[in-house]
Amino acid sequence: GVYLSRSHATFDGGHVTNNRADDDGGGFRVYVSAVTIRNSEFINNSAADDGGGVKISHLRSVLEDCLIEGNSAGDKGGGLELDNDYSNVSRLTIRNNSASFGAGVHCSTAHQAHYIEDSRIEGNTASVCGGGVFLNEEHNPLTIRRTEIVGNHWVLGGGLCASQLPYVLQNTLFVDNEGEQAGGHIYQQNADASIDHSTFVGGAAEQGSTLQAEHLTDVQGIDMNPERGMIWQDYNRVSVTSSIIDRSRFGAA
Numbered sequence: 001g002v003y004l005s006r007s008h009a010t011f012d013g014g015h016v017t018n019n020r021a022d023d024d025g026g027g028f029r030v031y032v033s034a035v036t037i038r039n040s041e042f043i044n045n046s047a048a049d050d051g052g053g054v055k056i057s058h059l060r061s062v063l064e065d066c067l068i069e070g071n072s073a074g075d076k077g078g079g080l081e082l083d084n085d086y087s088n089v090s091r092l093t094i095r096n097n098s099a100s101f102g103a104g105v106h107c108s109t110a111h112q113a114h115y116i117e118d119s120r121i122e123g124n125t126a127s128v129c130g131g132g133v134f135l136n137e138e139h140n141p142l143t144i145r146r147t148e149i150v151g152n153h154w155v156l157g158g159g160l161c162a163s164q165l166p167y168v169l170q171n172t173l174f175v176d177n178e179g180e181q182a183g184g185h186i187y188q189q190n191a192d193a194s195i196d197h198s199t200f201v202g203g204a205a206e207q208g209s210t211l212q213a214e215h216l217t218d219v220q221g222i223d224m225n226p227e228r229g230m231i232w233q234d235y236n237r238v239s240v241t242s243s244i245i246d247r248s249r250f251g252a253a
Helices: none
Strands: 002-005 008-012 015-017 028-031 034-038 041-043 054-057 062-064 067-069 080-083 088-090 093-095 098-101 105-108 114-117 120-122 125-129 133-136 142-145 148-150 153-156 160-163 167-170 173-175 178-182 186-189 193-196 199-201 204-207 211-214 216-218 230-232 236-241 244-246
Touching: 028 034, 125 160
Parallel strands: 002 028, 008 034, 015 041, 028 054, 034 062, 041 067, 054 080, 062 088, 067 093, 080 105, 088 114, 093 120, 098 125, 105 133, 114 142, 120 148, 125 153, 133 160, 142 167, 148 173, 153 178, 160 186, 167 193, 173 199, 178 204, 186 211, 193 236, 199 244, 211 230, 216 236
Antiparallel strands: none
């Protein structure tokens, strides 16, 4: 694939397909660089470790108007990984990728707040956690806004899995995500969340078909039945305002 280190560059209109890395960044690897990537496709690439399609780390880049499809990673970020990185992501289609954690997207250890916006994350499959998105280990929030997270899978957090990282959802649509054990749309542990003007349709899991939050203390702005669709426990803070939950399925996915 492509490897950029300590660079300033623009990558526009590229087609990166059928590449393999023995460690990270099967299709495109960006390290300590400020790169603009746009109007490009990353298809059927793989990495033994992280970032099957694209891995960006240790600075801020811009990724926009791209397709990331059919990529795989042995560990995290089958489609896209942002590691020790606070890049902004706009108008991406991320679909049919696979990994153990964060089959669509993995974000970790951002040193500043950043966002994913106006994107579609669809049909990705994780063997452990975060079929669509996996977030972990940082105090700076990721905002996901005006984004569709649809038909992702698997064991914990079919749509989104968050651990020790705060996140914000604004005007985001979750449809028919499945968590085999818990958190059909969202599973979170030791993570604070703000969910605003977002919609959850369908969703299935043994526990928490919409959202399972372990260690949760503060919930605002929504009427919940703990036996139908949402399970809330102790210690994190979650604020939910002006959102819709429709046709969640409690029980086996």
